[in-house]
Amino acid sequence: MKPAPVDYVAAGSLDEALSLLAEHGSDAKPLAGGQSLIPLLNFRLARPTVLVDLNGLGELSYVRAGDGGGLSIGAMTRHSTLERNPQVAAAAPLLNAAAAFIAHPQIRNRGTLGGTLAHADPAAELPVVSVALEARFRIVSAGGERWAPAAEFFVGLLTADLQPGELLVEVAVPPMPPGSGWSFHELARRTGDYAHAGVAVVLTRTGSACSRARLVYLSLGDGPMRARQAEQLLETQGVSESTIDEAAELAAASEIEPSGDIHASRAYKRHLARVLTRRALTEAWQRAGELA
Secondary structure, three states, X not given: OOOOOOEEEEOOOHHHHHHHHHHHHHHEEEEOOOOOHHHHHHOOOOOOOEEEEOOOOHHHOOEEEOHHHOEEEEOOOEHHHHHHXXXXXXXXXXXXXXXXXXXXXXXXXXXEHHHHHHHOOOOOHHHHHHHHOOOEEEEEEOOEEEEEEHHHHEEEOOEEOOOOOOEEEEEEEOXXXXXXXXXXXXXXXXXXXXXXXXXXXXXXXXXXXEEEEEEEEEOOOOOOEEOHHHHHHHHXXXXXXXXXXXXXXXXXXXXXXXXXXXXXOHHHHHHHHHHHHHHHHHHHHHHHHHHO
16 A cells, blocks of 8 residues: 655754644654654555654764763664664663664664654564663653653553654663663564564662562563563562562563464463563573672
């Protein structure tokens, strides 16, 4: 299919983009990398009357040092930058590692951080990582700006906390606490395919105890699925082979909501969640031990 007729405007500045979005409201769609939006237009699942192209806004493409050792990343930063940038690798290695799992190099060269987050695909890697890292999003409109925590930004299937006229412009990634280890694992039918299941883990080690745990899943619900009960178990009972097994079982059995498809049944996805959780927790705890 081909997209419905649509007006196209290439914004020359952020102020111009916000003005256009405010003028056209819900009839306008911002165009970043287009790796998600263009297929929706072609299938006429999205039918805006105006496309506001953001690719001329170099001011939204950057990676900078943030407060306390974290990062501030512009929304137009490409996935390939997240994958290759040494500053990202040093300050947010979980984000750096997960970016390499996104589709194929051609997609990563065009796709943007802000576009992926705003699209809120439950199979996408970056929404899950942003929740695990407790990132915050700066959202602006012609009327002002606000900040939204990643955990509250993804409100449903392909639905983010963005109102007509608003634009996600920056992601603030805080530094991981001292003694924190991380891991990211996913499994797809082929490299570059959407994953059947995936998990991002951050564990903080204080002595021999786990003082903080974050487990967030992709492709296993309508958005990033955080396993709060499994996190609490690890924080209260510590990390060992037995608690890793128990946390993996708890998360897979009761904290995700997988739907079956032609490639993987619900039961198989729960099985994958168990296996990937064990691997990720073990790896994250080992990394935390190396830093402690």
